[in-house]
Each structure stands twice: as C-alpha cells, then as structure tokens.
Amino acid sequence: MSFYLLDYGAGNVQSLANTLTKLGYEFKWIASPDDFDKATSLIFPGVGAFGSAIDGLNSRGYLEPLRKYIASGRPYFGICIGLQVLFQASAESPSHTGLGIVPSRIEEFSSADKSVPHMGWNSVEFLDPEHKANEGLDESLHYYYVHSYRAKYDWTHPESAQWVHSTTQYGQEVFVASVCKNNVFATQFHPEKSGPAGLKLLAGWLSQPQSGRTSVPPTQPIPRAPKSKGGLTKRIVACMDVRSNDDGDLVVTKGDQYDVREKAPSTSDGTITGGLATRTAGAVRNLGKPVALAARYFAAGADELCLMNITSFRHSPLLDQPMLAIVRAAAEEVFVPLTIGGGIKDTVDPDGTPHSALEVAGTYFRAGADKVSVATEAVFAVERMRERAKDGGIGEGDGTSAIETIAHAYGRQAVVVSIDPRRVYVEPDYVGPYKNELVFGKPDGAEKERGKAWWYQCTVKGGRENRPLSVVQLAEGVEKLGAGEIILNSIDRDGTGLGFDIDLVKLVRKSVRIPVVASSGAGKPEHFVEVFEKTGVEAALAAGIFHREEVRIQDVKETLATANITVRT
Ligand code: 1PR
Structure with a gap:
C-alpha cells in the first residue's frame, strides 16, 4: 500500500x-x-x-x-x-x-x-x-x-x-x-x-x-436547528518560558513579575532550600526540562501548550539550534496545538546574512509549531502603522510587518500576539492620551498607588523597555494587521498567584473580535472560573502553579465544570 x-x-x-x-x-x-x-x-x-x-x-x-x-x-x-x-x-x-x-x-x-x-x-x-x-x-x-x-x-x-x-x-x-x-x-x-x-x-x-x-449518504434531507448554546469549550493553556541557565542548558524557568532569577538567600552559604530542589540565589530559576514538561502537560489534558524562547531578542532563533531541537522534540510528544514564541522579527546573522520574520516563523513551523507568537515586533509594527496614519488614528498596514507576512502565508489563525503590559498609575483627574482607557479600580500594589487610577502600557523585550503605546492601541492594531489571537500577559500579576488582572482582560476582550487568552497571576482553580465568568475570554493560561505542581490541570477543569463552564475532559 x-x-x-x-x-x-x-x-x-x-x-x-x-x-x-x-x-x-x-x-x-x-x-x-x-x-x-x-x-x-x-x-x-x-x-x-x-x-x-x-x-x-x-x-x-x-x-x-x-x-x-x-x-x-x-x-x-x-x-x-x-x-x-x-x-x-x-x-x-x-x-x-x-x-x-x-x-x-x-x-x-x-x-x-x-x-x-x-x-x-x-x-x-x-x-x-x-x-x-x-x-x-x-x-x-x-x-x-x-x-x-x-x-x-x-x-x-x-x-x-x-x-x-x-x-x-x-x-x-x-x-x-x-x-x-x-x-x-x-x-x-x-x-x-x-x-x-x-x-x-x-x-x-x-x-x-x-x-x-465507502459510505452511503442519507437519502432524505435532515434538518438541524441551532441549540441555545454551541459546544466550544474554554481552553486551558500551559506555558513554558525557556532560556539558558547559567550552565548553558535550556530550562523551563518562571519569573515573578518577569524576574526569573532566584531571590535572596535564606541560608548563610547562599543556597535556598525547599520547593523542587536546592537552589542558588541569583541563578536562573530552573523548573524542569522543556520536552519532559510538555509531555507531562499533554498527558495531563492541557488544551494547548506554549513554549516561549524568552531571551531570543539577543540573537536570531535561526542560530539557536538547541531551542529548535527542543521544539522538534516537543512536537513529537504533543498532539494538541503548540505555540512557539520569541525572536520573531527580521534579523541579520553575525556574518551579515539577513533573515525575514517570515523565515524565522517558517523555521518554527517546520520544527512543529502550529502557531507562532510575536511580542516585541508586534509593538513596533503598530507604532509604525500609527505613525503612518499621522492623524492619531490606527492607520493601515503596509504589508511588510511580521504579522502581515506570516498571516498571509500561513493564515491569520497561525499568528498569535503576546502582549506584555504594565500598569502605569496616574492621578484620577489625569488628562492625557490614555484618558479614555483609565481604570478606576482597587490597586493591589504599594501603598503609594492607593486612590490612583491606571492605564496599561506596552513593553518590549520581555518588559525591559516601556513604549508609548497602550494595550488597547496594541490590541486593536494587531487585530487590524491580521493577528488571529492575543495572549494577554500582565507584568504586575506574573508569578504572584493573586489571580488574573480582570480589569486588563475585560479591557482587551472588549477591544477586539479575535480570541483572547488571559495570562499571568493564576494561583488557584477558582481564578480560572473568575476570569471566564467576568470577562468572557476564550482561554486562560498559567505557568508557575502547573510547573510547581501546586494545581493540576485536572483540578482546574473539574472546578470549571462544577461552575457550569464547558471544558474538554
Ligand atoms: O519579544 O517576540 O521576542 O517574544 C518574547 C516572549 O517571551 C514574549 O511572549 C514575552 O512575553 C516572553 N518573555 C520575555 N521575558 C519574559 C520573562 O518572564 N522574563 N515571559 C517572558 C513572559 C509571561 C508568561 C507567563 C505568564 C503566566 N512570561 O509567559 O507564562 O505570566 O505565569 P504565571 O501563571 O506563573 O503567573 P519576543
């Protein structure tokens, strides 16, 4: 045969x-x-x-x-x-x-x-x-x-x-x-x-x-009317941030508000005991091997997986053979959608060879990615688009951005934009470009923020640089450029276990028509119920609680099912 x-x-x-x-x-x-x-x-x-x-x-x-x-x-x-x-x-x-x-x-x-x-x-x-x-x-x-x-x-x-x-x-x-x-x-x-x-x-x-x-079709037409509710389930996504540790091995790491290094020592010799292993202060936090964790999450019923190459802005992913080997190996173990992110932009090799973002994405796709995730380059593309508009409006794409070229070749469903916003606190009577996006909520941070309002600012390079763009401007812009989905992180909530930033998720969910994945801050199964019930997002992502085995994916799904939220079991 x-x-x-x-x-x-x-x-x-x-x-x-x-x-x-x-x-x-x-x-x-x-x-x-x-x-x-x-x-x-x-x-x-x-x-x-x-x-x-x-x-x-x-x-x-x-x-x-x-x-x-x-x-x-x-x-x-x-x-x-x-x-x-x-x-x-x-x-x-x-x-x-x-x-x-x-x-x-x-x-x-x-x-x-x-x-x-x-x-x-x-x-x-x-x-x-x-x-x-x-x-x-x-x-x-x-x-x-x-x-x-x-x-x-x-x-x-x-x-x-x-x-x-x-x-x-x-x-x-x-x-x-x-x-x-x-x-x-x-x-x-x-x-x-x-x-x-x-x-x-x-x-x-x-x-x-x-x-x-061979199969024989029915002879009579069979009517089928819509039911009150469709069967689409809410998705639970497990995300692995991958980078080299200090020995040069690629490991799954996890930050607290994007800081992935171990905190101050709890013992006189600089080691920290407890948790998964004995660790050294200042070292890159190591929560496991990427392929083994990916296989574990697939077996545990994760609806999707993400692998984020979190330091790829330093060099082109095309030169990062160990990371590509990890994507290939993970794709052989995982039979649910796999999103790969990090470093998707036009690059030039040290020998002067240029590579387009489309080439980088193509390399990830051939390695087994089903979707690619663009972060830093998406912010710059929306900034360029708004500059071209000159009237303060959203503007038009010119067909050259990473989002446009990848969506054109692979379909918009294959292009995810990962957003890394941070709260900017202002006086409640603030007058400025982000006035219409202000949130008047209950700040959960420092004392000095009490009584203030805030807006959400976009960052690039994993939160290392702030940009003059709000999360709403970015979300609307990337939808216009052709992104198929948004992963919405929160630097303030990342790794805190305080729950998703509901104000942020609501703001972005109502700004776009494409699916939104809420991310950052999940600390217990009830946080997933809260984000689905209060915001209507299509999916929710967590990292730390799954890596540290504090909460199982099954626990999350059982809690959601009990709350009458449709999940894949
Ligand atoms: O900018 O296109 O090269 O993409 C880089 C990608 O790497 C971006 O998607 C960016 O979010 C990610 N990234 C960069 N630096 C970090 C870091 O942590 N230092 N990780 C980083 C972002 C956030 C989520 C995390 C959730 C859930 N980490 O990935 O999984 O916050 O965490 P939690 O459940 O433990 O709270 P580019």
Whole structure:
C-alpha cells in the first residue's frame, strides 16, 4: 500500500507527519504530479488560506491530478482546507475556484455574536446515526478547530446536504464538521491536533481496508436547528518560558513579575532550600526540562501548550539550534496545538546574512509549531502603522510587518500576539492620551498607588523597555494587521498567584473580535472560573502553579465544570 501526504507548500504539516509516525504509519510526500498515480491512500492536511492552497496546488501542477485521484475512488482524507477545497468556492478568496466536488460555497463566520476565528475544542454531531461510517469519530469527544470560514449546513439543498456527515455549532451557526461520501472523508477540525480523540480517528481511518471506507449518504434531507448554546469549550493553556541557565542548558524557568532569577538567600552559604530542589540565589530559576514538561502537560489534558524562547531578542532563533531541537522534540510528544514564541522579527546573522520574520516563523513551523507568537515586533509594527496614519488614528498596514507576512502565508489563525503590559498609575483627574482607557479600580500594589487610577502600557523585550503605546492601541492594531489571537500577559500579576488582572482582560476582550487568552497571576482553580465568568475570554493560561505542581490541570477543569463552564475532559 502506498500512503501519501499532500503538502502544497504553504502550511505547517509537520503535526500530521508526527501524528502518523506516532501511530506507526509510513508515508511519502507527494513530490510531483505523477505521485498521485502511485498513491493508494491520500491525506491532504490543508492549513492556511483557501487562495494560497489553490495557488500552491496550481503552481505545482497538483490540482488536476488531485481531482483525478478523488474521481478514481481511492481513499481521500481532507483536513481543514483539505475539506474546503472540495467545495466550489470560498468567500476567503472569491477569485479562486475550488474542486467543486461538493456543490456549495464556503462563507465567513459572523463575528456579531462571537470571536472569529473559531478556535478551540468543539464537539461533533452525526447527521444521521445510520450514516456514521467507521472512522471512529465520537460524539462524546471534542476536536480542535481553527478557522474563520465554514460551510454552513443547509438541508434545503439536498445535493450538498447529502455530503454532510456531522455538524458542529459555533454561536448560533450550525456548520459542517465532516463530509463523507464514497471514498471521500474530510474534517473541518484538525485530528492531528485533537489529542487522543484525533489519534483515534486517524488510526480508525488508516486501519480500514479500502473497501471498508465507502459510505452511503442519507437519502432524505435532515434538518438541524441551532441549540441555545454551541459546544466550544474554554481552553486551558500551559506555558513554558525557556532560556539558558547559567550552565548553558535550556530550562523551563518562571519569573515573578518577569524576574526569573532566584531571590535572596535564606541560608548563610547562599543556597535556598525547599520547593523542587536546592537552589542558588541569583541563578536562573530552573523548573524542569522543556520536552519532559510538555509531555507531562499533554498527558495531563492541557488544551494547548506554549513554549516561549524568552531571551531570543539577543540573537536570531535561526542560530539557536538547541531551542529548535527542543521544539522538534516537543512536537513529537504533543498532539494538541503548540505555540512557539520569541525572536520573531527580521534579523541579520553575525556574518551579515539577513533573515525575514517570515523565515524565522517558517523555521518554527517546520520544527512543529502550529502557531507562532510575536511580542516585541508586534509593538513596533503598530507604532509604525500609527505613525503612518499621522492623524492619531490606527492607520493601515503596509504589508511588510511580521504579522502581515506570516498571516498571509500561513493564515491569520497561525499568528498569535503576546502582549506584555504594565500598569502605569496616574492621578484620577489625569488628562492625557490614555484618558479614555483609565481604570478606576482597587490597586493591589504599594501603598503609594492607593486612590490612583491606571492605564496599561506596552513593553518590549520581555518588559525591559516601556513604549508609548497602550494595550488597547496594541490590541486593536494587531487585530487590524491580521493577528488571529492575543495572549494577554500582565507584568504586575506574573508569578504572584493573586489571580488574573480582570480589569486588563475585560479591557482587551472588549477591544477586539479575535480570541483572547488571559495570562499571568493564576494561583488557584477558582481564578480560572473568575476570569471566564467576568470577562468572557476564550482561554486562560498559567505557568508557575502547573510547573510547581501546586494545581493540576485536572483540578482546574473539574472546578470549571462544577461552575457550569464547558471544558474538554
Ligand atoms: O519579544 O517576540 O521576542 O517574544 C518574547 C516572549 O517571551 C514574549 O511572549 C514575552 O512575553 C516572553 N518573555 C520575555 N521575558 C519574559 C520573562 O518572564 N522574563 N515571559 C517572558 C513572559 C509571561 C508568561 C507567563 C505568564 C503566566 N512570561 O509567559 O507564562 O505570566 O505565569 P504565571 O501563571 O506563573 O503567573 P519576543
């Protein structure tokens, strides 16, 4: 049997390759149009944008061979864009034509009642329980979706409805989660990032003999109206800050308000005892090995993982082979989305060789990242955009920023912006550029801040430098440039265990339509309930409490479930 994967050159397909290796399958990549004739089974793990997928297929001469392959009756498994290219066209790129195998169009999600992209773990519902096929799709499990465009489920059009195998609901929209007819099976979600549920589905499809994969569609249209609430779960993200310790080993570290060095000694010889190990004051705090921790969090049920290369602003990540080796090794152990951040910007090697931010991101994607996270460079890009506007407004992108170039090539869902804001306290009668963003809350810091108001200032280089930009200006700017998600840290709350900065999270959540991940300050499971109930964010991230094993991911999810907040269990 010759089992092939199709990569049109634009997206991160390493996750799927890692998944198949994990499942024990050997495969080849389609490397020329002739390979379609050799394939007896084909998976198309399309990520990115509809237009770039069609362009990528066209430029390699793959579009017609793909059409012929599918028409030949040999098994096809399409993932995400690999599902969407089966349709006639997509609103994402009206000038491109799809394969037209499913007689319907892909449209954009409405953002009137929800954030877009639809990003996270959602359920599936079979259309016709008699029409399940044998792939191992399971209504009791959750799968990972990340997309802004979808095929609406329309039972009034029997020619397209007969393709629909299962549906999902986001907000009040019911859309196609999987299609299945004859030799074609395709999912809008990513099984390769869907943890054990996705592994089970892929193993189920791969293990079937060719004849067992055929499926007969229902003959009658089956109506499906939206329920009061969709099935998208709140995500729990575990974040690992990685840097070299004083011996030159890459370790997971953790700061208190971004200071990752051990505090003053508690013994006369300068060592600190207790906690995970005996430690030395002033040394970089070492909380474990990145790959081992990543594997532990995957096994513990983390919905996503982040690896932040926190000192990469000092040198180009392209020269940091040990860090890239860690990303590769982590991606082989983890089958949920993996975000990699740090140093994503245009750089020049010591020998004068220039590298674009897109190249740096591409290196992370090829190493196994599903999303990349941009911090420092995002602040500078928004500053440049606002300068160009000259009227104090938000301005327009010029197509050259890291966010724009990466989003164009890999899709906006692959670009996260990590924000490192710090509170700036001012008198309550402050008059100045950030007046409309002032928070009149209860300061939790020093005595001198009592009675004051504050705004949130952006920083770069891990909080080392303040910039003349507010968190709201940055959030609005990066959304306009094409970021797909925001990780919202707080330097004030980082490592304190005081809980998320609810004022900050509310402010950013209401400023943008893209998903927001609240970060910094989690000290107990109830803090996650608080941030989801009070702000409506899509995800919450923690580091210290998980690294020190003070709170388990399972504890967080059980507490959320008890509070009636939907989680993936
Ligand atoms: O600026 O594009 O090179 O990206 C650098 C990245 O490294 C940024 O995402 C920045 O947030 C991160 N970073 C830089 N320095 C530090 C540091 O700690 N000294 N880490 C740092 C930021 C914050 C979170 C942390 C949460 C939750 N750490 O990553 O995980 O605050 O912590 P908690 O639950 O323990 O409170 P670029």
